[in-house]
Amino acid sequence: MSKAYRIQAITESTIREMTRLAIQHNAINLSQGYPDFSAPAALKEAAVAAIRGDFNQYSFTWGYAPLRQKLAEIYTARLGWQVDPDQHVVVTCGVTEAISAAFLAVLNPGDQVILFDPAHESMRPSAIFAGAEPVSVVLEGPDYRLDPDRLAAAITPRSKALLLNTPHNPSGRVFDAAELAIIADAAQQHDLILITDEIYDRILYDGRQHRCPGSLEALRARTLTLGGLSKTFAITGWRLGYAIGPDALAAAIKPAHDFLTICAPTPLQVAAVTALDFPDSYYTEMSAAYHQRREVMMAILEEIGFLAPRPEGAYYVLADYSSLPIPQARWDSLRFARWLTTEIGVAVVPGTVFYGQPGHGQHTVRFAFPKQIETLHEAGRRLGRLRLD
Numbered sequence: 463m464s465k466a467y468r469i470q471a472i473t474e475s476t477i478r479e480m481t482r483l484a485i486q487h488n489a490i491n492l493s494q495g496y497p498d499f500s501a502p503a504a505l506k507e508a509a510v511a512a513i514r515g516d517f518n519q520y521s522f523t524w525g526y527a528p529l530r531q532k533l534a535e536i537y538t539a540r541l542g543w544q545v546d547p548d549q550h551v552v553v554t555c556g557v558t559e560a561i562s563a564a565f566l567a568v569l570n571p572g573d574q575v576i577l578f579d580p581a582h583e584s585m586r587p588s589a590i591f592a593g594a595e596p597v598s599v600v601l602e603g604p605d606y607r608l609d610p611d612r613l614a615a616a617i618t619p620r621s622k623a624l625l626l627n628t629p630h631n632p633s634g635r636v637f638d639a640a641e642l643a644i645i646a647d648a649a650q651q652h653d654l655i656l657i658t659d660e661i662y663d664r665i666l667y668d669g670r671q672h673r674c675p676g677s678l679e680a681l682r683a684r685t686l687t688l689g690g691l692s693k694t695f696a697i698t699g700w701r702l703g704y705a706i707g708p709d710a711l712a713a714a715i716k717p718a719h720d721f722l723t724i725c726a727p728t729p730l731q732v733a734a735v736t737a738l739d740f741p742d743s744y745y746t747e748m749s750a751a752y753h754q755r756r757e758v759m760m761a762i763l764e765e766i767g768f769l770a771p772r773p774e775g776a777y778y779v780l781a782d783y784s785s786l787p788i789p790q791a792r793w794d795s796l797r798f799a800r801w802l803t804t805e806i807g808v809a810v811v812p813g814t815v816f817y818g819q820p821g822h823g824q825h826t827v828r829f830a831f832p833k834q835i836e837t838l839h840e841a842g843r844r845l846g847r848l849r850l851d
């Protein structure tokens with residue numbers, strides 16, 4: 463049997479491969495982006511109560527009504543237009559499904575969708591599954607700023623949409639007002655749809671505020687805003703995300719979501735209402751904890767000699783190892799990441815997997831730090847060997 467062309471066009475996830483390798487070699491897993499600390503107790507209780515309370519059948523396909531109501535309230539304030547829970551909100555199985563459904567909803571075979579590389583691994587396959595062509599606009603390290611000329615050069619008559627992730631995985635960038643204005647101009651000028659992945663919207667450093675790109679006047683009518691609960695509430699296994707868009711975009715994504723998954727897990731949607739009702743103190747404490755994790759991670763990397771831009775948001779550091787005083791510093795990033803996992807005992811992701819074009823991301827690896835402080839210190843002890851080897 464020959465595999466379908468869309469499967470031949472993609473490779474298996476290197477991030478999940480690194481997780482498997484980490485388990486096999488008993489390495490500290492700083493590869494895949496999920497916490498090793500507990501989800502909030504109140505959420506676990508709410509999920510158990512929902513199951514006991516018999517919320518165990520399919521939910522309404524666009525999502526459990528009180529959850530959509532809550533999301534509509536939050537996003538009316540954030541986006542600056544009246545989000546209607548029945549018209550404009552779709553609860554999905556994570557942002558991963560939301561991206562796939564969004565691409566299926568707006569892209570025709572042959573259309574091009576612009577991705578900003580480095581980009582999360584699932585974005586390219588999602589575009590390919592929709593029959594579309596992903597086109598890379600490379601953000602160069604160590605700043606990872608958007609270059610307007612590169613964006614202009616990537617736009618063709620076949621360009622249909624852009625996918626922007628901010629705060630950004632893996633660079634830790636939070637795109638600023640000037641960069642959003644460049645994207646807004648390009649979208650308006652070339653009649654592009656903007657799909658935003660804002661899954662890290664609550665993980666920001668140094669007093670930064672999240673601004674939804676879809677709240678910009680020029681982008682309101684053409685933006686599908688995606689978000690999720692995985693990262694904010696340390697529940698990556700619950701698979702809860704959502705898409706919010708104006709009439710035409712919401713109407714387009716609804717059938718794609720319906721026939722992909724019918725609905726997100728019902729009892730977990732019920733529990734998600736509890737999450738969205740958490741007081742401000744939850745976010746203040748989470749922010750303090752992430753600042754501490756970032757400081758510990760950065761101190762470890764800087765002491766060893768990695769060159770790593772300080773994340774402005776999200777929970778990753780993309781670190782350049784090329785100046786470490788070890789022979790492995792000259793290895794390509796996949797070989798280096800595998801070696802770090804199997805020989806040093808710290809699993810990371812090779813930087814190259816985040817790029818659609820070869821030649822980018824070399825000599826970088828991504829460290830994920832949504833971990834207990836003790837886990838990070840243990841990783842630091844193991845990485846200390848890089849100075850001695």
Ligand SMILES: Cc1ncc(COP(=O)(O)O)c(C=O)c1O
Pocket residue numbers: 495555556557558559582627631659661690691692698701702703
């Ligand atoms: C940028 C980005 N988008 C989407 C996802 C996946 O989100 P979800 O768990 O909601 O599917 C991740 C997970 O790491 C991510 O980093």
